[in-house]
Amino acid sequence: MLDQFFEEGVALGLAQAGAVSVLVLATVLVARRQGIHLERESSVAMVRGLVQIVVVGSVLVLLLRGPQWTSVLVLAGMMIAGATIAARRARGIPGAFSISLYGIAFGSGVVIAGMTFLGVIEAGISFLVPVGSMVIASAMRTSSLALDRFHSEVTGHTGEVETKLSLGVAPAAVVSPYVETAVTASLIPHIDSLSSLGIVWIPGLMAGMVLAGTDPVYAAVYQFAVIAMILGASGLTSLVTTLLIRQRAFSAAEQLVLRAEAG
Numbered sequence: 001m002l003d004q005f006f007e008e009g010v011a012l013g014l015a016q017a018g019a020v021s022v023l024v025l026a027t028v029l030v031a032r033r034q035g036i037h038l039e040r041e042s043s044v045a046m047v048r049g050l051v052q053i054v055v056v057g058s059v060l061v062l063l064l065r066g067p068q069w070t071s072v073l074v075l076a077g078m079m080i081a082g083a084t085i086a087a088r089r090a091r092g093i094p095g096a097f098s099i100s101l102y103g104i105a106f107g108s109g110v111v112i113a114g115m116t117f118l119g120v121i122e123a124g125i126s127f128l129v130p131v132g133s134m135v136i137a138s139a140m141r142t143s144s145l146a147l148d149r150f151h152s153e154v155t156g157h158t159g160e161v162e163t164k165l166s167l168g169v170a171p172a173a174v175v176s177p178y179v180e181t182a183v184t185a186s187l188i189p190h191i192d193s194l195s196s197l198g199i200v201w202i203p204g205l206m207a208g209m210v211l212a213g214t215d216p217v218y219a220a221v222y223q224f225a226v227i228a229m230i231l232g233a234s235g236l237t238s239l240v241t242t243l244l245i246r247q248r249a250f251s252a253a254e255q256l257v258l259r260a261e262a263g
Contacts, residue, residue, distance in 0.1 A: 082140030107237030
């Protein structure tokens, strides 16, 4: 219906974005009536998301005309931004930013570099940056989930942890079950995405390739490869993140320093 009132282009896009925003705000208002306050966070997220994606779209136009090495700088910037966002969700965790950055950089970096070397990801900026951004974004979400779950598990079992430490159990052994829980919980969304691929959802990459005239079977197989890359990067990110936070959870004297947030 909107296309009857707006011409194709920026005007139509803004109208579509406005319609979706109204839907989100309506959902937030319904949640508020139930005592769930998401107004500020949702509003800020929508405004930031719209501004950021428009800016990135404009920058990509310039990047496509630039040298190949600029894609490395763009992906590195995405990793830093991802670590910053993940760290905000990990309040109360010492060194959350550096932990997130190491986890995201290692997990997504290994996969992007390895798959580009093998030719799974095309080295051109127009392909490397979009696909790489999907891998980095998933690694960011995984890092955030892993940190949050590990923090919740440890602080929720503080008494049990400190009792085992007092009995001489090594810190790594004490929190081993919580590491496993954090890794598993952080990977569930990606495992479910891979399991439901083609049945519950058809990702945009595959749809775009088909619309561009690519063989549907090849597009389907390549989409599987991308989702599998995301799972692999997320797995590495989760492992590195939980191993690093496990070290930060204890002092040099093997005392628990990870505590629940006050209030």
